Amino acid sequence: MIPMTTRPVTRRNAVLGITAAAAVLARPSILRAQSTARVVVVGGGFGGATCARALKRAQADLQVILIEPNAVFTSCPFSNEVIAGLRDIEVQQFGYDGLAAGGVTVIGQAVTTIEPQRRSVMTTEGVALPYDRLVLSPGIDFHFEALPGYDEAASDKMPHAWKAGTQTLLLRKQLEAMADGGVVAIAIPANPSRCPPAPYERASLIAHYLKTRKPRSKVLILDAKDSFSQQRLFERAWKELYGDMIERVALSQGGRVTSVDASTGTIITEFGNYTPDVANVIPAQRAGHIAEIAGATDATGWCPIDPVTFESKLTPNIHVIGDACLGGGIPKSASAAGAQGKACASAIVNLIAGRAPETPRLTGICYNTVAPGYGFSLAGNYQPRGDIFAEVEGGATSPVDAPRELRAREAAEAERWFQTITADTFG
Numbered sequence: 001m002i003p004m005t006t007r008p009v010t011r012r013n014a015v016l017g018i019t020a021a022a023a024v025l026a027r028p029s030i031l032r033a034q035s036t037a038r039v040v041v042v043g044g045g046f047g048g049a050t051c052a053r054a055l056k057r058a059q060a061d062l063q064v065i066l067i068e069p070n071a072v073f074t075s076c077p078f079s080n081e082v083i084a085g086l087r088d089i090e091v092q093q094f095g096y097d098g099l100a101a102g103g104v105t106v107i108g109q110a111v112t113t114i115e116p117q118r119r120s121v122m123t124t125e126g127v128a129l130p131y132d133r134l135v136l137s138p139g140i141d142f143h144f145e146a147l148p149g150y151d152e153a154a155s156d157k158m159p160h161a162w163k164a165g166t167q168t169l170l171l172r173k174q175l176e177a178m179a180d181g182g183v184v185a186i187a188i189p190a191n192p193s194r195c196p197p198a199p200y201e202r203a204s205l206i207a208h209y210l211k212t213r214k215p216r217s218k219v220l221i222l223d224a225k226d227s228f229s230q231q232r233l234f235e236r237a238w239k240e241l242y243g244d245m246i247e248r249v250a251l252s253q254g255g256r257v258t259s260v261d262a263s264t265g266t267i268i269t270e271f272g273n274y275t276p277d278v279a280n281v282i283p284a285q286r287a288g289h290i291a292e293i294a295g296a297t298d299a300t301g302w303c304p305i306d307p308v309t310f311e312s313k314l315t316p317n318i319h320v321i322g323d324a325c326l327g328g329g330i331p332k333s334a335s336a337a338g339a340q341g342k343a344c345a346s347a348i349v350n351l352i353a354g355r356a357p358e359t360p361r362l363t364g365i366c367y368n369t370v371a372p373g374y375g376f377s378l379a380g381n382y383q384p385r386g387d388i389f390a391e392v393e394g395g396a397t398s399p400v401d402a403p404r405e406l407r408a409r410e411a412a413e414a415e416r417w418f419q420t421i422t423a424d425t426f427g
Contacts, residue, residue, distance in 0.1 A: 036061070036062075036352070037062055037063065037132040037133070037352045038062075038063035038064075038065065038129075038130065038131050038132050039055055039062060039063070039064050039065070039131065039132065039133045039134070039135065039348060040065045040067065040121055040129055040131040040133075040134050040135070041055075041064065041065065041066045041067070041134075041135040041137065042067050042068075042111050042121065042134070042135065042136050042137065042138065042290055043067075043068060043136060043137035043138045043139060043288070043290070043322070044066055044067075044068030044070070044073055044096060044099075044106075044137075045073060045137060045139055045322065045334075045337065046075075046322065046334040046337040046338045046341070046421065046425050047137035047139075047321040047322030047323075047337035047338065047340055047341045048066065048068070048135065048137030048321070048322070048341065049066065049068075049073070049096070049099060049341075049425045049426060050337070050338045050341030050342060050345075050424065050425050051135050051137065051321060051340075051341035051342070051344050051345045052064050052066040052099055052104045052135075052341075053099055053102055053104065053424075053425070053427070054341060054342045054345035054346070055345040055348065055349065056102055056103045056104050057102070058345055058346065058349045059349050059352075060103070062349070062352075063105070064103070064104045064105065065104070065105045065106075065107060065129060065131075066096070066099060066104050066105070066106050066107070067107045067109060067110075067111055067121070067123065067129075068096065068106065068107075068108065069108060069109055069110040069124075070108075071095060071096070071108055072093050072094065072095055073093065073094050073095075073096075073426070074089065074092050074093050074164040074165045074168075075092040075093070075094070075164060075334070075418075075422065076162075076163070076164045076194070076195065076198075076334065077195075077333075077334045077418060077421075078091075078092060078418055079092055079161070079164040079168050080198065080201050080202045080205045080369075081205060081369065082164075082168050082169070082172060083161060083168060083171050083172045083175065083202065083205065083206065083209075084172075084175075084205035084206055084208055084209040085172065085175075085176075085209055085213075086205070086208075086209075086372060089164075089165075089168060089169060092164060094422055094425075094426040095426070096426065097427070098426050098427015099426065099427060101427065102427060107123065107127070109123040109124045109125050109127065110123065110124045111123055111124075111290055111293075112124055112293075113293070114134070114290070114293055114294040114295075114318075116294065116295065116315045116316065116317065116318060118130070119131050119132065119134070119317060121134065131317075132317070132352065133317055133318075133319065133348050133351070133352065134294075134317060134318045134319070135310075135318075135319045135320075135321065135344060135348070136288075136290060136291050136294060136296060136303075136318060136319070136320045136321075136324065137320075137321050137322045137324070137337070137341070138287060138288025138289070138290045138291050138322075138324050139163075139194075139288045139322060139323050139324060140162075140163075140193075140194050140285040140286065140287065140288060140323050140324070140332075141285070141286055141287070141288050141289050142160070142162075142283045142284070142285055142286075143283060143284040143285060143286045143301060144283060146189075146283065146284040147189075147257065147258075147259065147260065147281075147283050147284065148258070148259040148260075149259045149260040149261055149262060149268075150259075150260050150262070150281055150283055153262070154260060154262035154281075155167065155281070156170070157262045157265065157279075158260060158262055158265065158267075158279040158280070158281045159171045159174070159280060159281075160280070160281055160282050160283060161202075161280060161282075162194065162282050162283075162285075171278070171280055174278045175206065175209060175210075175278060178214065178217070178277045178278050179214070179277070180213075180214035180215070180216050180217060181214070181216040181217055182214070182217050182218075182276075182277030182278065183217065183218050183219075183220055183274075183276040183277050183278075184206055184210070184217065184218070184219050184220070184276060184277065184278040184280065185219075185220045185221075185222060185267055185274055185276035185278070185279050185280065186199055186202060186203055186206075186219065186220070186221050186222070186280045186282070187222045187257040187260075187267055187279070187280065187281045187282060188221060188222065188223045188224060188225070188282055189224050189257075189282055189283060189284045189285070190224040190225055190251075190256075190284070191225065192285070192302065192332065193282070193284070193285050193332065194285060194323050194332045194333075195331070195332060195333050195334075195366070196228060196229045196331060196332075197228065197229045197230050197234075197366060197368050197378075198368075199221070199282060200221075200228060200230075200231075200234045200368070201368040201369060201370065202280070203219050203221055203246055203248075204234065204237065204238065204241075204242075204246075204368075204369075204370035204371065205369065205370070205371070206219055207219050207238070207241070207242045207245050207246050208241070208242075208370075208371045208372070210245065211241075211242060211245060217245075218245055218246075218247065219245060219246045219247070220247050220248075220249070220274065220276060221246065221247065221248040221249065221255070222249050222255045222256075222257050222267060222269055222274070223248060223249060223250050223251060223255040223256075224251055224255065224256040224257065225250065225251055226250045226251045226252050227250075229331075229366075229378065230368065230376065230378055230397065230398075232400050233368075233376045233397075233398060233400055234368070234370065236400055237370040237371070237374065237376075238370075241370065241371050241374070249269070253271075254269050254270045254271025254272060255269060256269060256270055257269055257281070258270055260279070260281055265279055267279055267281065285301075285323075286300075286301030286302060287301060287302050287303050287320075287323075287324035287325075288323075288324055291303050291320060291324050294312075294315055294318055295314055295315045296312040296314055296315050296318055296320055297314075298314065298326075300326065302324065302325065302326045303320040303324050303325045303326060304325075304326045304387070305319070305320050305325045305326065305327075306387075307327075307328070307360075307384035307385075307387065307388060307389050308347065308357055308359055308360065308384050309344070309347040309348075309351065309357050310325065310340060310343070310344040310347060311347075313387075319344050319347075319348065321337060321340040321341055321344050322336075322337035322340060322341070323337065325340070326388065327340075327382075327388065327389050328382075328385075328387075328388025328389040328390060329380075329382060329388065329389055329390050329391040330362060330364060330380070330382040330389040330391075331364060331366065331380075333364060333366055334421060335363075335364040335365050335366065335417075335421065336362065336364040336382075338421055338424065338425060339362040339363060339364055340362065343360035343362060346358065346360070347360070359383065359384060360383070360384070361381060361382070361383050361392075362381070362382045362383070362389065363379070363380070363381050363382075364379070364380055364382065365377055365378070365379040365380075365417065366378045366379075367410065367413070367414035367417060368414075369411055369414055372411070373407070373408045373411050374404070374407045374408070374411055375407060375408075375410040375411035375412075375413070375414050376397075376398035376402075376407065376410055377397070377398050377410055377413070377414070378395075378396075378397045378398070379395050379396050379397070380395035381393070381394040381395055398410060
């Protein structure tokens with residue numbers, strides 16, 4: 001079990017910290033006297049928290065303010081192991097004490113209004129924060145309108161578990177309550193979506209749970225895609241580890257889910273209806289709502305950016321990083337968000353100083369665990385090409401025919417990667 005990298009955040013300490021920060025920031029002239037510029041970062045996930053730390057490290061006198069309504073961040077990477085009963089959710093949770101200790105002002109409120117012309121954001125407590133540069137790292141929200149019958153109320157019965165936390169535990173409880181011989185259905189949307197291989201990792205780890213606890217049960221994948229990332233590696237692992245326990249219905253076979261009926265637990269596809277014992281419905285996604293408030297989203301629901309600076313193509317002086325941006329070939333993953341956070345911080349420091357930003361070269365890696373001690377990975381390098389990021393030479397993926405010793409080493413490497421990225425992000 002991976003140890004926590006930050007000390008626990010109590011609600012009392014969080015509230016006291018919020019009150020003190022709000023009181024100071026209501027008087028921006030005091031802070032303005034101490035520094036030449038202020039950068040406000042909205043969203044404290046892998047992208048936003050990494051960017052805030054990198055900004056402060058790059059320029060100590062820069063005012064860096066992180067706005068995040070949750071006192072505790074729950075990590076999506078490795079949350080599939082929580083669902084499968086292999087990990088406690090507390091290991092996934094991190095506070096913001098490390099950022100505060102590094103000089104970042106952390107405000108535990110939500111942003112309600114962004115005024116790009118005035119370069120100001122407003123929080124739920126009425127705190128107005130002017131900025132020189134604004135970074136948005138809002139993650140994803142769900143495009144509920146794209147799947148008739150599915151909304152927040154439906155997710156209480158048919159959990160998505162695509163934002164780690166209460167939904168993760170809900171899906172786990174449903175698996176635990178299911179009788180042996182039941183069917184678990186996973187509805188997977190088309191891309192773009194957060195961490196494209198993660199649904200197939202989830203199917204694998206649920207199959208592991210069922211194999212060890214409820215061996216007469218099945219996993220049914222209803223997929224809006226014909227092919228998916230690292231498909232050969234997953235399918236080889238499924239055959240090797242789980243036999244015929246996992247069945248996948250691809251797009252061309254009628255696997256795309258067209259609607260759901262939460263009252264009966266029914267999933268409707270183009271060629272048939274399914275009423276599984278447990279339904280994990282992952283809806284289509286778009287950029288987090290605050291990006292829309294800022295005017296940074298286009299008709300796709302995502303945020304077009306300049307890939308050199310991450311500045312919005314729609315709203316000046318606002319930068320967008322992480323899952324919310326249209327990144328081209330770079331995946332929506334924790335590793336990519338962290339890399340973008342550091343590159344964005346570098347670009348902002350240069351822009352504030354009147355220097356030309358450097359062209360970033362980002363490296364991202366995605367680990368997948370399909371059973372305890374069995375993992376594989378995909379690594380890529382990305383650089384700006386036109387208006388997007390394109391993959392360049394130097395990437396690597398695990399060999400399909402690798403021995404189990406390599407799979408075990410990669411599973412251990414995944415654990416070390418998680419420890420490294422969470423320490424780098426949260427301190």
